[in-house]
Amino acid sequence: MSTWSDTLQFDTLSLSADAPLPSLALVNLTQWGLVTLVGQDSISYLQGQVTCDVVSLNARQSTLGAHCDAKGKMRTIFRLFHHRDGLGWLQRKSVMDTQLPELKKYAIFSKTTIEASTDVLLGLTGEQAQATIDNVLGGEGEVRAFDKGTAVKIDAQRWLLAVDSAAAGEIAEKIAAKAVLSDDSLWDLYDIRQALPRIDTETGLEFIPQSMNLQALNGISFKKGCYTGQETVARAKWRGINKRAMYIVSGQAENCPKAGDVLERSVGDNWRKGGTIIAGYQFSDHQSLALVVLPNDLEPDTAFRLAAEPENQWQQLPLPYSLDEEA
Incomplete structure (x- = not known):
C-alpha cells in the first residue's frame, strides 16, 4: 500500500557544528504524535487536567503545557492548539501509550472524544519557512486552519503542519524541489537551541x-x-x-x-x-x-x-x- 512519502527520502542531515542550517527544510516528524479532543466539553474538561489556561487559548495561538499526575510530576509536555473541530496537542510519540489512557480516564463524564490522530506531522524549518507558509497556505496568525489540517508557528524559523495524508503529499510536491528533506533530528536541534522541553x-x-x-x-x-x-x-x-x-x-x-x-x-x-x-x-x-x-x-x-x-x-x-x- 503506497503512502504520501513513498517517493521521498527523509534522512539525517550531516551538519558540522559551525555549518549553517538549511534555509528551507521539510521535516518528517515520525517521533511525534498528535492527540485530538472533539466535543462541546473538550475545553472545560482539559482545563481541569493540564497546567496551561485552555479557556483563554485564542484560535490563532498555541501554547505549551504539561499533564501531571496527582503529585505534580509530568506525564507529558505538549503544544496545544485549535485543530479541525476541536483541539490538537503535539507530544512525543513515546509517551502516547501511557499518557493517553490517563488523559481519558475521567472523560466518560464529559462530552469529549479523546484519541490519537492519524494526521501526518510535518515541520518546515529555516529562514524561508515563514514565506513558504504564506505562499503555500496563506492565511494569518500563528495558527492557521485550512481545509485539510492546521499550520502552527513554533518560532521565528519553524512551523508545524498537522494534515491528512493527501495534503501531506500535496504540500511535499509543492516544496520538495526547493527544500532539504530531513528526519526529525533537525527538529531536535531547533528544540535544543530554543530550550523547548519535552517528555519521553x-x-x-x-x-x-x-x-x-x-x-x-x-x-x-x-x-x-x-x-x-x-x-x-x-x-x-x-x-x-x-x-x-x-x-x-x-x-x-x-x-x-x-x-x-x-x-x-x-x-x-x-x-x-x-x-x-x-x-x-x-x-x-x-x-x-x-x-x-x-x-x-x-x-x-x-x-x-x-x-x-x-x-x-x-x-x-x-x-x-x-x-x-x-x-
Missing part, C-alpha cells in the same frame, strides 16, 4: 513543570482553577521549593546523548550525578548539544561530563530566555 518515556513522572522551565515559557497558568497536580506546582512557585531547571550543555561525544542519560558534574576533585538528559543532538564532527535538568544553583563555570563517556568535558550554554519570566 525515559523521563516521564520524574519532574515537576518548573524543573523544565515551563513557567518561563507561558506553559503554566497560576491564575486558573484547580487541575491535576496543581497543589505541587503552586507550592513550587509560592514557596520557592523548586531546586532544578533545564539548561543547554555542549561537548564532544562519541554517541548522541539521549533522553534519560546521566550527566555528571564536577565537585572539587570528584564527580557526582548532576542531572538527566532530556534531549540530545550530535553534529557530524561529534560536537553535541543537549537539554539537561540540573540543580538551579550551580556555578556557571561548572564542568560536566556524560557518565557513559567520562573522557570528554561539557559546558553550560546560555538559555535563549529568562527563567524569571513567568506566566
Whole structure:
C-alpha cells in the first residue's frame, strides 16, 4: 500500500557544528504524535487536567503545557492548539501509550472524544519557512486552519503542519524541489537551541513543570482553577521549593546523548550525578548539544561530563530566555 512519502527520502542531515542550517527544510516528524479532543466539553474538561489556561487559548495561538499526575510530576509536555473541530496537542510519540489512557480516564463524564490522530506531522524549518507558509497556505496568525489540517508557528524559523495524508503529499510536491528533506533530528536541534522541553518515556513522572522551565515559557497558568497536580506546582512557585531547571550543555561525544542519560558534574576533585538528559543532538564532527535538568544553583563555570563517556568535558550554554519570566 503506497503512502504520501513513498517517493521521498527523509534522512539525517550531516551538519558540522559551525555549518549553517538549511534555509528551507521539510521535516518528517515520525517521533511525534498528535492527540485530538472533539466535543462541546473538550475545553472545560482539559482545563481541569493540564497546567496551561485552555479557556483563554485564542484560535490563532498555541501554547505549551504539561499533564501531571496527582503529585505534580509530568506525564507529558505538549503544544496545544485549535485543530479541525476541536483541539490538537503535539507530544512525543513515546509517551502516547501511557499518557493517553490517563488523559481519558475521567472523560466518560464529559462530552469529549479523546484519541490519537492519524494526521501526518510535518515541520518546515529555516529562514524561508515563514514565506513558504504564506505562499503555500496563506492565511494569518500563528495558527492557521485550512481545509485539510492546521499550520502552527513554533518560532521565528519553524512551523508545524498537522494534515491528512493527501495534503501531506500535496504540500511535499509543492516544496520538495526547493527544500532539504530531513528526519526529525533537525527538529531536535531547533528544540535544543530554543530550550523547548519535552517528555519521553525515559523521563516521564520524574519532574515537576518548573524543573523544565515551563513557567518561563507561558506553559503554566497560576491564575486558573484547580487541575491535576496543581497543589505541587503552586507550592513550587509560592514557596520557592523548586531546586532544578533545564539548561543547554555542549561537548564532544562519541554517541548522541539521549533522553534519560546521566550527566555528571564536577565537585572539587570528584564527580557526582548532576542531572538527566532530556534531549540530545550530535553534529557530524561529534560536537553535541543537549537539554539537561540540573540543580538551579550551580556555578556557571561548572564542568560536566556524560557518565557513559567520562573522557570528554561539557559546558553550560546560555538559555535563549529568562527563567524569571513567568506566566
